[in-house]
Amino acid sequence: MKNHTQVIRLLVRLLWGLLLLPLAASAASAQSGSETLTVGVPIDRCPIFYQEPDSGEVIGIGVDLMRAAAEEAGYTVRFRAVREHTLKDALDNPEYDVLMPFGSAIRSTAGQSSVVTENLFQTPFTFVTKGNREMPALGQLRVGMLRSLGGAIETLHSLFPDMEIREYDSMAESVKALRKNEVDALLHNSFVWSYVLQKPAYRDLTVQPSAMFLMDFRAGAPDTPEGRALVERLNRGIAAVSETRRQAVILDYTSRRLYRYDFSDYLYEYGLILLLGALLLAAVIVIAVQRLRAVRREQEETLRKMMDYDPLTGLLNMNGFRKRVEELLRTYPDEPYYLSYNNIRGFKFINDSLGREDGDKLLRFWAETSERYLSDKEAIARITADHFVVLRRIEGEEKMLRDEQDVFAPMENYFIEQGKENRVLICSGIYILVPRDFRKIDVDHMVDLARVAEKRARASLNRNYEFYNPEQWEYGKRVLDIANGLPRAIEDGELQVWYQPQMDYDTGKITGAEALCRWKHGKLDWLSPGEFIPILEDAGLIYELDSYVWEQVCRDLQRWNAQGCYRCVSVNLSRDDIREGRDIPACFEKLVRRHGLRPEQLRIEITETAYAESPQLLIATTEKLRALGFQVEMDDFGSGYSSLHMLKEVPVDRVKLDLNFLTASGDQEKCRTIISSVISMVQNLGLRLISEGVETAEQARFLQSRGSSEMQGFYFYKPMPVQEFEEILAKNESA
Numbered sequence: 195m196k197n198h199t200q201v202i203r204l205l206v207r208l209l210w211g212l213l214l215l216p217l218a219a220s221a222a223s224a225q226s227g228s229e230t231l232t233v234g235v236p237i238d239r240c241p242i243f244y245q246e247p248d249s250g251e252v253i254g255i256g257v258d259l260m261r262a263a264a265e266e267a268g269y270t271v272r273f274r275a276v277r278e279h280t281l282k283d284a285l286d287n288p289e290y291d292v293l294m295p296f297g298s299a300i301r302s303t304a305g306q307s308s309v310v311t312e313n314l315f316q317t318p319f320t321f322v323t324k325g326n327r328e329m330p331a332l333g334q335l336r337v338g339m340l341r342s343l344g345g346a347i348e349t350l351h352s353l354f355p356d357m358e359i360r361e362y363d364s365m366a367e368s369v370k371a372l373r374k375n376e377v378d379a380l381l382h383n384s385f386v387w388s389y390v391l392q393k394p395a396y397r398d399l400t401v402q403p404s405a406m407f408l409m410d411f412r413a414g415a416p417d418t419p420e421g422r423a424l425v426e427r428l429n430r431g432i433a434a435v436s437e438t439r440r441q442a443v444i445l446d447y448t449s450r451r452l453y454r455y456d457f458s459d460y461l462y463e464y465g466l467i468l469l470l471g472a473l474l475l476a477a478v479i480v481i482a483v484q485r486l487r488a489v490r491r492e493q494e495e496t497l498r499k500m501m502d503y504d505p506l507t508g509l510l511n512m513n514g515f516r517k518r519v520e521e522l523l524r525t526y527p528d529e530p531y532y533l534s535y536n537n538i539r540g541f542k543f544i545n546d547s548l549g550r551e552d553g554d555k556l557l558r559f560w561a562e563t564s565e566r567y568l569s570d571k572e573a574i575a576r577i578t579a580d581h582f583v584v585l586r587r588i589e590g591e592e593k594m595l596r597d598e599q600d601v602f603a604p605m606e607n608y609f610i611e612q613g614k615e616n617r618v619l620i621c622s623g624i625y626i627l628v629p630r631d632f633r634k635i636d637v638d639h640m641v642d643l644a645r646v647a648e649k650r651a652r653a654s655l656n657r658n659y660e661f662y663n664p665e666q667w668e669y670g671k672r673v674l675d676i677a678n679g680l681p682r683a684i685e686d687g688e689l690q691v692w693y694q695p696q697m698d699y700d701t702g703k704i705t706g707a708e709a710l711c712r713w714k715h716g717k718l719d720w721l722s723p724g725e726f727i728p729i730l731e732d733a734g735l736i737y738e739l740d741s742y743v744w745e746q747v748c749r750d751l752q753r754w755n756a757q758g759c760y761r762c763v764s765v766n767l768s769r770d771d772i773r774e775g776r777d778i779p780a781c782f783e784k785l786v787r788r789h790g791l792r793p794e795q796l797r798i799e800i801t802e803t804a805y806a807e808s809p810q811l812l813i814a815t816t817e818k819l820r821a822l823g824f825q826v827e828m829d830d831f832g833s834g835y836s837s838l839h840m841l842k843e844v845p846v847d848r849v850k851l852d853l854n855f856l857t858a859s860g861d862q863e864k865c866r867t868i869i870s871s872v873i874s875m876v877q878n879l880g881l882r883l884i885s886e887g888v889e890t891a892e893q894a895r896f897l898q899s900r901g902s903s904e905m906q907g908f909y910f911y912k913p914m915p916v917q918e919f920e921e922i923l924a925k926n927e928s929a
């Protein structure tokens with residue numbers, strides 16, 4: 195009810211404008227004839243004023259009505275979009291003759307008053323709220339309006355002084371404010387709403403038909419003599435536009451489907467479908483890309499196969515073999531390997547007599563049979579025609595015999611089994627890889643060397659294989675026989691501990707002995723420690739041998755103790771015995787405890803190689819050994835590069851001067867000077883000294899003359915088996 199009263203009040207106010215009409219009409223009566231009027235209009239309120247999207251022409255209800263009235267008044271009109279933010283600003287721009295739409299006359303920003311025409315048509319103004327919410331009373335309402343509706347805003351202000359009106363630059367901005375509850379409702383021309391509310395994103399907005407204004411829709415011009423004349427003339431035109439024509443214009447625009455979806459509308463309306471579509475598209479793209487990649491991979495794989503494999507046998511070709519061998523040698527640098535070059539004797543004859551097809555079958559059979567016996571660490575390839583190369587691990591002669599049985603014999607009988615007479619003989623050239631081949635890998639070179647041997651085998655009538663480097667083969671075999679033979683050697687008593695007596699030259703008494711290992715190998719006969727110790731060290735087996743030696747020594751010491759002969763023996767400690775996680779001092783402690791020995795009966799010889807490998811560990815081990823009561827000796831002093839350095843760092847009880855090394859070559863006079871100096875240096879350090887490798891009486895006397903009488907060497911005794919040592923001891927002790 196209250197709202198209705200307000201509508202009426204507004205109408206009264208607008209009718210006031212009509213009463214002023216005769217005044218303005220008289221001022222404009224002077225103007226006549228056809229002139230062009232520039233009419234400034236906003237273009238953001240379809241269907242009243244907007245731009246035709248295709249032509250850019252300004253059209254709308256307001257435009258058509260104004261054009262009709264102006265033409266009736268004898269004007270030609272040109273409509274221009276106003277660039278100013280408000281009607282008040284535009285009023286100060288002399289480029290426009292007339293401006294639209296006015297509710298009533300207003301004052302420009304610069305203070306210029308205006309005159310307005312008669313009402314062109316009554317436009318309904320409607321409130322729009324968020325959802326269907328209850329509208330507060332108009333007086334307390336917070337209303338949002340477009341800033342460009344300056345005239346209407348002023349009218350409202352005067353009608354409802356308490357109404358809070360907030361102005362916004364755009365419809366989107368005003369809707370945002372409504373949604374944020376900055377205002378209770380938005381007020382705008384109903385025709386504009388009918389257009390704007392078609393936007394899908396505005397579906398939550400509700401028109402409030404109960405609160406509606408009718409506002410005048412006029413044109414205005416600055417209040418100048420020209421302006422007034424113009425308005426007067428236009429008024430005549432307005433009066434000449436019939437109501438029917440007016441309704442026809444309104445109907446024309448309101449029945450058009452003007453609203454056009456923009457991108458954001460489509461996004462809002464079809465967002466989910468678009469998203470699903472995009473996901474589908476993305477999935478299709480991903481699948482397509484993956485498929486393409488898979489195809490490319492397959493092609494690459496095929497290409498790689500063509501490049502690295504032999505199509506006839508499926509084995510590697512030379513290219514693939516080269517890569518595989520490089521990879522294997524890099525991965526397994528400690529494996530013993532040989533490379534063989536194999537070739538069928540008279541393959542051409544087989545091909546000619548039995549046909550190519552049978553020849554191919556034979557090659558495939560060879561490939562399959564060989565491959566069956568290869569491990570992952572080995573490789574085989576057909577490099578051309580009937581030439582096969584194989585990289586094989588050396589595992590002793592037995593393996594070669596097995597290959598003979600598994601591969602070469604079936605090959606030999608291949609055609610015979612089929613009832614044909616052809617015997618297939620294979621010639622092989624074998625190259626044993628040497629350490630250099632692992633450091634600087636040159637597969638082609640190795641294949642060439644194996645091929646040289648293969649040619650030799652082919653030339654010989656009674657041998658099917660030849661070694662390129664037989665000495666390497668012999669050595670490799672020997673290494674394997676030694677490393678593989680250790681457990682048996684320990685079990686079968688092939689290892690013996692020999693003793694080399696140590697003398698006090700002054701008294702001629704035996705003061706101790708060094709335990710030295712001897713091996714009477716089942717197959718290789720007597721082996722010297724100089725050969726088997728480094729091999730066992732390389733194979734990681736030295737600790738097993740040393741533990742065995744120490745055990746034997748302790749048994750002998752225990753036996754002698756029991757016989758009432760208290761003796762001391764030096765044992766050798768290999769560089770590989772000392773290792774993180776292996777408590778050597780604890781091992782020795784257990785050993786002496788188990789055999790009831792005194793720790794000082796064992797003298798433990800350490801070497802410079804152990805120092806070079808891990809100085810800290812060696813120092814710690816030495817300290818612990820000495821703390822437990824063992825004697826520690828520095829073996830081979832003078833033979834290495836850093837004997838002095840080691841002497842400074844490692845706390846030992848006795849130094850073993852290696853005479854062998856010092857006197858082997860060079861100026862003997864200098865040797866004597868060095869030896870004299872070493873003796874006095876060691877004595878000055880408060881350490882004991884024993885000279886080993888003493889071979890002549892002259893050497894012994896010289897050492898004695900320098901105050902060093904402890905000696906070990908062939909001049910006195912060579913290392914000897916334990917029984918012999920016991921006999922000598924008995925004699926020496928009784929003497």
Ligand code: C2E
Pocket residue numbers: 694709710711722723724727736739740743766767768799829830854886887888889906907908909913
């Ligand atoms: P080493 O510890 O320096 O032992 C001394 C070596 O010199 C022994 O050689 C000995 O026979 C030799 N020798 C002694 N007097 C003379 C001499 O007057 N002239 C010459 N030319 N040589 C003499 P052997 O027994 O052949 O041992 C060689 C090396 O093998 C030893 O050198 C030692 O490092 C190692 N070794 C021997 N037995 C064992 C063992 O049970 N365990 C460990 N880890 N190493 C051992």
Ligand code: MG
Pocket residue numbers: 708765766799829
């Ligand atoms: Mg020694």
Ligand code: MG
Pocket residue numbers: 829830850852886
């Ligand atoms: Mg030595």
